[in-house]
Amino acid sequence: MSLDSPPPAGPQVGSDEWVARQAHRREYLPSWLGSLERASERAGWWPKLAAAAAAAAVLPLLGLGQFQLQVGIDALVIALLAVGLNIVVGWAGLLDLGYVAFFGFGAYGYALVSSGQIGANGIHLPSYLSIALVMVAAAGLGLVVGWPSRRLIGDYLAIITLFFGEAFVEFTNNVAPRTLGGPNGIVSVDPIRLFGYTFTSNQSYYYLLVVVLVVTMGVLRLLDTSRTGRAWRAVREDPLAAASMTIPVNRVKLMAFAFGAAVAALAGTIFAVQQVSVFPTDFDTPILILVYAGLILGGAGSIAGACTGALVVMVIYDGLLRSPTESGYLFYGLILLTLLAKLRPWRRLALVLAATVALGYAVHAIAAAISDSAVAGGPHSTGWIASALRDWVVVPANATVAGNWGFVVLVCLLIALVQVSSPWRAILLPPTLYLASFVWETRLATEAAITRQLMIGAILIVMMNARPQGLLGSRRVEALT
């Protein structure tokens, strides 16, 4: 902030300038994190973007396996989607729940014009042409979808676009099975060939995605600070005021739809090519939830936030939560971190941890004394966590039913925990922690497909409480009218 002309009397308590400065100061993180934040604020946007791109470029050279590389590719695709969704949701403030349909449209569009699907020999347009064609067509589709819904706001728009998204999945599943392939989708899509180079390996697609993502982010950043970006945000803030300030609200909304759709279609083309095939299920609600989770976690309205949030969500969701060991680290790590951050004073923290450990050994000893089969199963975690927990957590031989009941009781205990007051909370905490570990070792660690969605939900809830504006988003106020 520049201080060219400070008011003569200096800052005064109660004057709005003082309030504004304090409000600004409070938003920084404490200690060295805050100075880091301030330093990054001073640097412009493009050095940061370049640094992030360089980091992403170096990453595969550190010896990533094929699995990690695939996680990276998926994360980059979702990041590209989130950055596009940010135009519609974060800037124009339109709750578009049909966004993934544009992603699917891009993928199917490319798969139709660059494969052997249509006709005897198929259509094999050059990549640059088909990508451009698909993006323009998706923008057109965005206008078509946006036109009837241009006067709808909030919940109404959300439900209409949700229908559109579902309709797209049904459409690809059922209409023109010879062309679209029905549930079997379209297989053997042409690889992308640009400037005489054919992208074949996963590594090449990783780099292609990094370049595309960085360029898109740069373009959107330039757009954000232009008249178009200001109009989008003005429409989000107050459509009536925007109209009274010469902004054609409907046209600006449609533009946001079209731009978002084009970015989604771009992500779709690369997605289709990279996995060589497209299926209707690739474009269903789970992807939508991941994209939204990324956008919300990172902070809607911020380009860097959308990208970072999507990468974090996807690396956790796709990379870590698939293996029981790594998801175990994440699970216990999150619990410990939350306790360390929230439980005060230290005495109480130590007491709760000690009580939890003691409770575990006591329960294990009692269960073992009653029946051997009660402790016959081992923890599902692997590695050192498993050996540390072997004599602590009770895992019966047939753990499924006990684990399911444990889960129900755990949910009840968690609800009770947020309802009761302070001393009771400390008393309730050790059994809750122990039960959480029990449920994890008996059920959750084995059901990765379900657990990872629960974990993403839990992370979002924690985030919502700790930092409602998201990782990199800026605090927003709602007009009270």
Add this chain to the structure above:
Amino acid sequence: MSAAGPGGPPEAGPPAGPGHEGSPAPVLDLDRLSLSFGGLRALSELDLGVGEREIVSLIGPNGAGKSTVFNVITGVYQPSAGDVRFAGRSIAGLAPHRIARLGIGRTFQSLRLFLNMSVLENVMAATYGNTKAMPWESVLRLPRARREEREVRALAEDVLSFFGQRLAGYRWDQPAYSLSYANRRRLEIARALATSPRLLLLDEPAAGMNPAETHEVTELISRLRDERGISILVIEHDMHVVGSCSDRVVALDHGVKIAEGGFDQVAAHPAVVEAYLGRDPDALSDAG
């Protein structure tokens, strides 16, 4: 109650506007304007004119239809009957953003700033309709986009500097929500000025301000006319503001014009007194 006030003959033909102070050509001309919501007549056959470089105040008790007049002029509501003419052409039925582009700027009674945008962005956003750069021009920073961005920035700094220290440079990058109430009112005026208006509609610019700030608003309104040549239609409850800056005052009650003329004339008009205070009880007892 008849629509005839003492100020001007309402059925006067083409120059239906001001009948005072040398009759400048009207910038804004409401011609027998009516607006109904179902059975409720919000405005009936309202004639109102604002001349070039004229400051007209619109007064009346709560619910008299003052803000409704603004909403009809700016295209938020479509008139049920009658016409709105701006600079000689009819603007009734045009979309709000088109009317704004023709040169009518406005502020809102309940502040409607773009709260989560910076002060500077609030003002710059209001130039959208008067700039032309397409998105790709902005992205590629082509000459037209760069030139427009420079001009818009200069315009924004110009209208903000109109408020002197109040909206000084260090505030430009702060979000609008961090401003005080009075500064939000100022920013609304600055934002309306950025649309380069010929006519400015101010909806209670002094509401919620202390006496010193109210005095400042009064001066501001006169300066807008004197330095920028803008015609102004202002709704205001504060009679100090109305009395000291208006060329002409129009009083409204139940959507009907009850008086028009100079401030002293209108303020003493029995219909206006009755609208604000009710009928004199002594007069009532005399009558009864």
